[in-house]
Amino acid sequence: MPTVQVETLTRFCEAILEGAGVPRHKAQVTTACLVAANLRGVDSHGIQLLPFYVDQLLAGEMDPHTDGQVISESGSCLHFDGQNGLGQWVAETCCGHAIRMARAQGIGMVVAKESNHFGAAAWWALKMREAGQIGIVMCNASPIVPPWQGREGRVGTNPICMALPGPWLLDMATTTVAAGKIFKAYFNQQPEIPAGWAFDSDGVPTTDTQKAYQGMLMPLGGYKGSGLAMMVEILCAVLGGGAMSTEVGGIRFRGRTVRVSQMYMAIDIARFMPLEEFTARMEKLVGMMKSTPSAPGYDEVLVAGDPEWRIEAARMANGIPIADGNWDLLVKAAGRVGVATSPV
Amino acid sequence: MPTVQVETLTRFCEAILEGAGVPRHKAQVTTACLVAANLRGVDSHGIQLLPFYVDQLLAGEMDPHTDGQVISESGSCLHFDGQNGLGQWVAETCCGHAIRMARAQGIGMVVAKESNHFGAAAWWALKMREAGQIGIVMCNASPIVPPWQGREGRVGTNPICMALPGPWLLDMATTTVAAGKIFKAYFNQQPEIPAGWAFDSDGVPTTDTQKAYQGMLMPLGGYKGSGLAMMVEILCAVLGGGAMSTEVGGIRFRGRTVRVSQMYMAIDIARFMPLEEFTARMEKLVGMMKSTPSAPGYDEVLVAGDPEWRIEAARMANGIPIADGNWDLLVKAAGRVGVATSPV
Numbered sequence: 001m002p003t004v005q006v007e008t009l010t011r012f013c014e015a016i017l018e019g020a021g022v023p024r025h026k027a028q029v030t031t032a033c034l035v036a037a038n039l040r041g042v043d044s045h046g047i048q049l050l051p052f053y054v055d056q057l058l059a060g061e062m063d064p065h066t067d068g069q070v071i072s073e074s075g076s077c078l079h080f081d082g083q084n085g086l087g088q089w090v091a092e093t094c095c096g097h098a099i100r101m102a103r104a105q106g107i108g109m110v111v112a113k114e115s116n117h118f119g120a121a122a123w124w125a126l127k128m129r130e131a132g133q134i135g136i137v138m139c140n141a142s143p144i145v146p147p148w149q150g151r152e153g154r155v156g157t158n159p160i161c162m163a164l165p166g167p168w169l170l171d172m173a174t175t176t177v178a179a180g181k182i183f184k185a186y187f188n189q190q191p192e193i194p195a196g197w198a199f200d201s202d203g204v205p206t207t208d209t210q211k212a213y214q215g216m217l218m219p220l221g222g223y224k225g226s227g228l229a230m231m232v233e234i235l236c237a238v239l240g241g242g243a244m245s246t247e248v249g250g251i252r253f254r255g256r257t258v259r260v261s262q263m264y265m266a267i268d269i270a271r272f273m274p275l276e277e278f279t280a281r282m283e284k285l286v287g288m289m290k291s292t293p294s295a296p297g298y299d300e301v302l303v304a305g306d307p308e309w310r311i312e313a314a315r316m317a318n319g320i321p322i323a324d325g326n327w328d329l330l331v332k333a334a335g336r337v338g339v340a341t342s343p344v
Numbered sequence: 345m346p347t348v349q350v351e352t353l354t355r356f357c358e359a360i361l362e363g364a365g366v367p368r369h370k371a372q373v374t375t376a377c378l379v380a381a382n383l384r385g386v387d388s389h390g391i392q393l394l395p396f397y398v399d400q401l402l403a404g405e406m407d408p409h410t411d412g413q414v415i416s417e418s419g420s421c422l423h424f425d426g427q428n429g430l431g432q433w434v435a436e437t438c439c440g441h442a443i444r445m446a447r448a449q450g451i452g453m454v455v456a457k458e459s460n461h462f463g464a465a466a467w468w469a470l471k472m473r474e475a476g477q478i479g480i481v482m483c484n485a486s487p488i489v490p491p492w493q494g495r496e497g498r499v500g501t502n503p504i505c506m507a508l509p510g511p512w513l514l515d516m517a518t519t520t521v522a523a524g525k526i527f528k529a530y531f532n533q534q535p536e537i538p539a540g541w542a543f544d545s546d547g548v549p550t551t552d553t554q555k556a557y558q559g560m561l562m563p564l565g566g567y568k569g570s571g572l573a574m575m576v577e578i579l580c581a582v583l584g585g586g587a588m589s590t591e592v593g594g595i596r597f598r599g600r601t602v603r604v605s606q607m608y609m610a611i612d613i614a615r616f617m618p619l620e621e622f623t624a625r626m627e628k629l630v631g632m633m634k635s636t637p638s639a640p641g642y643d644e645v646l647v648a649g650d651p652e653w654r655i656e657a658a659r660m661a662n663g664i665p666i667a668d669g670n671w672d673l674l675v676k677a678a679g680r681v682g683v684a685t686s687p688v
Contacts, residue, residue, distance in 0.1 A: 072615070072616075074450055074615045075420070075448070075449035075450030075451070075612075075615065076419070076420045076449050076450040076451040077450035077451065077611070077612070077615035077616060079615070079616050104419070105419035105420050105449060106418055106419030106420040106421035106453070107419070107420040107421065107451045107453055109450070109451055109611065111616060134578075134579075134583070146636060146639070147633045147636055147645050147647070148645070148646070149638055149639055149642040149644070149645050149646060150633070150636030150637065150638060150639060150642075150645040151636070151637055151638065151639040151640075152636050152637055154632060154633055154636050155633075160572070160575075162575050162578070164578065168574065168578070170571045170572075170574070170575055172568045172571055172572075176565060203639045203640070204640075220564065220565040220568055220569075221520060221564040221565040221569070223646075223648075224516045224564055225565070226647075226648075227514045227516055227647075227648040228504070228514075228516075228572075230512065230514070230629075230633070230647065230648060231504075231506050231514055233629065234478075234506070234508065234512070234626070234629070235478075237629075238622065238625045238626055238629055239478070239611075239613065239616050239617075239622065240616065241616070241617055241621075241625075244625070244628070244629050244632065245629060245632040245633070246632060267421070267453065267583075268419075268421070269583065271416070271418045271419065271421035271423070272416075272421060272423050272455060272583050272584065272585070273583075273585055277585075278582065278583065281582045281585075281588070282578070282582055284588070285574075285577065285578070285581075285582055285588050285589060288498060288588065288589040288590060289491045289494070289498055289499075289574070289589070292490060292491055292494030292495070292496050292498050293494065293495055293496055294493055294494060294495065295490070295493055295494060295495040295547045296495075296547070296548075298493040300493070301491050301492070301493045301494040302492070302493060302567075303491070303570075303571075303574065304567075304570075304571040304574060
């Protein structure tokens, strides 16, 4: 498994995107998002996604040139049309609007339709965090998850993400696991996945990686996971006027555009209390969690964000290990757009 | 098990609250919330709660007279101090503010601290629905749930609720089940509860109702449920400046006030699309869910809200069945405040 330095990986991915026709500034924004996910250990949302983006671009199914456009802005609400642009560029733009609006009137809620895959939601919610705000980001996704009691995909992994100034960061799919975890097992020839992750294509629970890859993800905790996924679908796709449920494509499927919708909400903490007080309260709350005696089999209590921050510190220092299967796919993508393989 | 007509039950509960010193208009608002939960089949959040409220009132640990007060209002954000008033009265007031603010600037976000139990969150999100808005309601609760990998309670069941104009309504605890389901089993002498609902007081999974009643609830799906509960705790208690985690009391515990915090968000749909279009899109999305072939063992796909609306129609027609244990507790509460038992 090669270990790649952040700078090297960044230059390589930017070159691949530019080779596929993406303007330099957008290639940089997109790459920063992907590499940050690898840095945080969220490999499912890192450079593993790039070969799919290249497929979309070379197939002419994603427009690297459009900036999207504001449909309407009214009070704390902004409606955005991504115009099938790069998901990361849509997200960068929408986060800017949400932060600006929250500064002006306390809350900014931006709903974007006709967007594309934007990497890990956490990267975008962290933009609000950097602005001293609470960021909430959601998006719909390919309909690979059956609703509770059903046996055909109807909703996506539809993540819920929240970031804020303080030692806590939530970014979770509303399925037991993100699809990327199954993709990663598949690309790297792991024959088995844990129970509870997936159904096969007949709606029967499976631990066979190949069957899971062709099958469906399980909603988190059964009917409640379906409810949360619908909440996301509504706040993104229904409210945004975008593609819903089976109307949504996916980065693995050619011959159609992805058409995902996203919701970006920024909340100005200072409307409720000084930022320093909020951050101190967050630190106190996290301390209260960590003071919990650990359950048999564990030696500490972690909160959302802890595992990723720990991995980030290590990978910043030592580089990012890229699984062989992922590296091969990246090199192949580079070859398709005439980019020489980066030495590792 | 007696079956009680809505009107009879309503008059009886209003009389009990008035007997405990609650002004008439607040007794009406509180009772309407509780009886609506029973009507919808959510007995855990219905009149089962009333004897606890009476305990709090008679102990002088909840103030039936205060109306609470606005701490600040700025743009789309309002900060409210419930001043230990009746939770339903705080909620009624805060929903009014949220709806007004969403009409004025697209979104109204109200965070209330120092509140009390407000019944089912759904009743309050439905206020926004009636106003043609999306309503999102959350609250923190007694710290009876351990964080992931811990074995002492640190957060509550911290529900997430969303309502909107359309055939869908989500109201879910971020635990596998709401605490009320375990209370109901306990009050009605059911010896066993399903696996996955609760830990005993040592942090070991249990199906013994008595041990579960004295123990802790399980977070939904493990670490993700803990993350969602923290999201709620942050948006309610951290942002509201209220009691956090173990600082929160509970309706079952005397000698301290409850001190829960709540978040009420209203979103004006018309800022994104005409209300009729949104409702039509919701109906379409729900139709897409219901078109899913059902999994083995089920004969249809339901969405959030379906079971409750079906029960509501039946109970409206036939009256509300009240379990014997719950009825006895209600009659005892009536006796304590000098109210004659309603004939059933």
